[in-house]
Amino acid sequence: MTYFTCFFLDNEKDIIVSLYKDLDKMYYVLTTPNHSTGNLIRNLAAICKLPLSQDDKGMLVIKGEIPCYVDGYNEESYIFSLGDIEVARIYPDGRIEMKAAIPAISKTLMSQTKDYQLGLDKTVFKTFVRKDLKFSADLHTHMNGNLSGDMLIALGICHQIRYPLYYVKKLDLKLTQEQWDKVNAQRAKVARQFITSPLTGKYLDRKINDNTFINFADLILNNLGNAEMNIVKIRGSLSVIKDGQAVFTNLEKVYLYRYVFCKGKESDDKIDINNADLIPDEDVKKYLKQMLRDRENPDYAQNTIFQDKLLWIARYYKKQGVSYAEISDTTLVKKYESIEMLRQVHQVMPKIYQETGVMIRFLAAMRRIPLTIVKDAVTPSDYLEQNLAVLRATALDPYVAGCDFVGEEINDIITLKPVFKEIVKIAAGDPYFVIRVHAGENDSWKDNIAHSIECVIDSLAPGQAMPRMRLGHGLYTYSLRSNKGKDVLKKLKDNNVVLEFQITSNVRLNNLNSLEHHPLRQYLKQGIMCVQGSDGAALYGTNSIDEELSLERMLGLSQNDLRLMKDTETRIIEDSRKAYSDKKAAFYDMLKGRDMEEVLLEKMQTVRISKSAHKTVPKFDANRELKEEIEELAWDRLPVILIGGSFNTESRATKVTNEGIRQLEKLMKFLDPEEVYFVIGHKLSGYEKYLLEHNKKKFTIYAVVPAAVSKKEVEKLKASGVKIRVSTETEGMGIYKSFNYEIFERRPSLVVAFDGNSAAANLIQEARNGKGKSAIMVWSHSKTLWQKARSLHGYVEFFDENNDVVVKIKELLAKQKGKS
Structure with missing residues (x-):
């Protein structure tokens, strides 16, 4: 056989179909070299009923022959199919016509588990x-x-x-x-x-x-x-x-x-x-x-x-049939960088639009919390005031459509209410100004959709109309059948708020583990305006067409549902084009021939944010306040991470049950303090509290705490006798990142999870992804964690009154011993 060519079943080039010819016969070898667990190719082979084999390197592959067909014009082509779905048509001259593909969302779900539950119709999509x-x-x-x-x-x-x-x-x-x-x-x-x-x-x-x-x-x-x-x-x-x-x-x-x-x-x-x-x-x-x-x-x-x-962004959009985009960018709230960016935009965008017909505008993005991953970066305490001063000027530019609050949703948006007050003042002078908030992306703060809208409404001047408002993600709020949920629906509808949905990024970023409860269809049924976004398509291996197909297939959207979304999108595009035209005329009239930098710098006047009426608790530096308790994690014993108290929102407490206590007691009785130590969060509540109060065997217990802590938390931690590890994150819902860095990426561990919201789900996912290999046990009565664990079939064990946690651990240890 001689190599002929190859093609890919996904946008990220992870699923490769290599083609070989032998006279007039064609054969294929399907490989997934970027997926080391083998889950992806095993699950794909299972749903397509195709045999697996190994190549000479021991990697799993799928091999087969591709049949040749002759059409009515006597033209030959080879048709590659998966199940009953035609995927690609290959011609003798090397041309390949793709008819279907595997979207990123299906690929991720196949990679995640050892027991993929979706059928072929939700795995391989016709690309039309x-x-x-x-x-x-x-x-x-x-x-x-x-x-x-x-x-x-x-x-x-x-x-x-x-x-x-x-x-x-x-x-x-x-x-x-x-x-x-x-x-x-x-x-x-x-x-x-x-x-x-x-x-x-x-x-x-x-x-x-x-x-x-x-x-x-x-x-x-x-x-x-x-x-x-x-x-x-x-x-x-x-x-x-x-x-x-x-x-x-x-x-x-x-x-x-x-x-x-x-x-x-x-x-x-x-x-x-x-x-x-x-x-x-x-x-x-x-x-x-x-x-x-x-x-x-x-x-x-x-x-x-x-x-x-x-x-190239515009060219790629053109290829996908996208003619209008609003791109969020933090550069537009930085003093000199924003002006240079806009100067370059004005130079090139007219030429880009002439070639592609794609209009690109921007949302000036402000971080809801400072970025911590860049270790040397120092974020000034008044960074939001500095952002607002710049936004006052950049908002005047026709290419700036509005503003955005970005970053991981681990804090209550209402803490930024004073910032909204200043933004609403900017919107008062621009009827097209968009206020977008990332809200409802995970289940940590179910009030954030309602609070985002309230922040804008409460900031309006007397007689001021509601600005144009969009909420990014909108996945999580209270049940729409509850009183709080009905109130959210009323706020959304009364204020013409638009919800934006990005299903692939939701799945790939661990914010969506169960597709059957996605709220989009409910929102559309209630008359809420909804649109699609990509969240940065290339990051997630998707594009505009894949996103629309994923919404339709995965969520069962009807043609009427899609038409409602299309109509909302069309109105936004029309309004945005008019906004650009009007703002452009006003902008050049304002410049009056002067240099853009000179005029915009004049407009960047100092902003002072008023103190929030929202009650806040003073925070202190954990490294300083708890310096006597800080100690490195021991390397001579196995860390046991107990999840059940700290990984909830502030308003939600873990309910400790009698059966849960029995399981924890059995665990403490089984484990040896000479062989293991416990690692918990900073709240010392729920099952964490029980562990501390009933630590008869004197296990060493570490608590991972946020970098900013209240006086009450300091006193509680000092009194508990725990050893301290301080996270780089200032918010409690973000400390899961430190568990990953200090434990899951570096050493083996045992995770025992009783309860928690998205932060607990993230911690479990980090344990599954980590290089150190973790045994993960999840309490089956935790609804949120049960959904997370179910998506990780083969990597997580459930425990409850019928499945003793100690028995499960012994079984796991026996399996590991057998493998070694």
């Missing part, structure tokens, strides 16, 4: 949407999540960006000896600049490697022998994890990898890049060659990386 129902906007997306990994790699080569040595080593990229010699010589020079640095060990190494660079074009084009595998590794780093659901921590890490390209700086040491034809990846080569042709086009010849990024 009725023209009159096709969505034409992306109203919820983020600036650095739109371009695919292949596009970013091509962009990095074209602009010859600096690529940090840290990522070369982190991704285990292969360099030539000449490249290693050159980069190591540069590293030695960089190291001399940090000779007086207080950093030591791995922290110093990281700092040096972050500031040592290789020209990315050099890395690929002068290293063609390793280019294919290097491109695969780099592409993988630019999307969320493959083998299951991710959590917000993973998303933040992916953004750091993407920033290297999206915010790239060009290398001083340029090379000749005329050998693009030798790049082994066809898509990267195709994009790079077009970028090089663009340099011969006067419209784009002088494009910056940012301008090229906009151009």
Whole structure:
């Protein structure tokens, strides 16, 4: 057999179908090399009733013959099918017509579990949407999540960006000896600049490697022998994890990898890049060659990386049939960066629109909580006041449609009510100004949808009309049949609030584990306006068409449901185009020929946020207040993470049951304090409290606490006698990230989960994803955690009155012993 060609069943190139010919017969080999657990290919083989085998490397593969057909014109084609669904038509000249694909949402659910429950009809989708129902906007997306990994790699080569040595080593990229010699010589020079640095060990190494660079074009084009595998590794780093659901921590890490390209700086040491034809990846080569042709086009010849990024975002939208997009970006609330961004937008967007017909506008994004993943970043205490001062000016630009509150939803939005007051003042001068809030993305704060609307209403001046308002995600609130739920519906309807849904990102970020309870159909039935977004499609391996098909197939939307969404979207597009036209005229009238920077800087007047009427508890630095109790986690014993008290919202307490206590007592009796220690959260409530009060065997107990704690919490923690680990997160709902960093990524562990909201579900997912391997036990009577555990079939054991926790642990230990 001779190799013929290949194609992919998904957008992320994770499911590869390689084709081989032997005379007039064609054969295929289906592989999933980026999915190491094997769940994806096992589940796919099971639902398609196809045999599995192993290749010469021991990897699971699906092999078979593709039948040849002759049509009425006597033209031959080979038809590749999965079950009874035609997926691709392959012609003898190498042309491939894709008829169906596996969307990212189905791929994630298959990767997540050892027992995939959805059928073929919800796994392999025909890639067709009725023209009159096709969505034409992306109203919820983020600036650095739109371009695919292949596009970013091509962009990095074209602009010859600096690529940090840290990522070369982190991704285990292969360099030539000449490249290693050159980069190591540069590293030695960089190291001399940090000779007086207080950093030591791995922290110093990281700092040096972050500031040592290789020209990315050099890395690929002068290293063609390793280019294919290097491109695969780099592409993988630019999307969320493959083998299951991710959590917000993973998303933040992916953004750091993407920033290297999206915010790239060009290398001083340029090379000749005329050998693009030798790049082994066809898509990267195709994009790079077009970028090089663009340099011969006067419209784009002088494009910056940012301008090229906009151009390719628009081109990709055009390909997907999207004509209008609003992209959320934090740059627009930064003083000088915002002006430079808008200057570049005004230079290139008219040309982009002329080519593509795609209008791109922006939402100025403010973080609901400071970003913590960038270790050296220092966020000033008045960062929101600084953001508002800039927003006052940038909101005047016609390309700015409004503002957005972004970031992980781990705090009550009502704490930002004073910020809303200032935003509503801005909206008073612009009838088209959009106030968008990420709300209801997870189940931690079920009041956030209602509170978001209340924050705007309560901030209105006398006689001021309600501004245009949209809520991103809108998944979780109280039952729509309850009094609180009915009140939410009334607020949404009375104030013409639009809900935005992004089903793939909800699943891939561990915010949606049960599709049958998705509220979209209920909202549409109640007359609530709803639209679709992508949330940064490239991050999640999706696109506009896949998202619409996923909503339709996974949630059972009718054509009437889709038409209601389409009608809402059409009205928004029409209003937005009019807004752009009106604001453009007003903007240039305001400038009166003066430079944009001069005028906008004048408009950036200091903002002072009034103190919130919402009662807040003063917080203190946990590292300082609890310094005597802080101690490293022991390495000579196994950590047992007890979930049952700290991982709820402030308004929800864990209900301790008699049977739950019996199970915990059995666990404490079985475990040996010489072999294990317990790790809990910071509230010391529920089952955590019982553990502390009945610790007869004197287990060592650690509590992971947020970086900001109240005086009452300090006193309670000191009195309890627990040892302390301080998280980098200031909010209690975010401390699950520290469990991942200190435990799941570094060592084996046992997780025993009784109760919790999304933070507990995230902690369980982190335990499943971690390198350290965790045994996970979930109390079957916890509704939220039961749904999470069910999505992790094969990785989680349930315990209850009929399934003793100790028996389950012994069975698990016996299995592990048998494997070893």
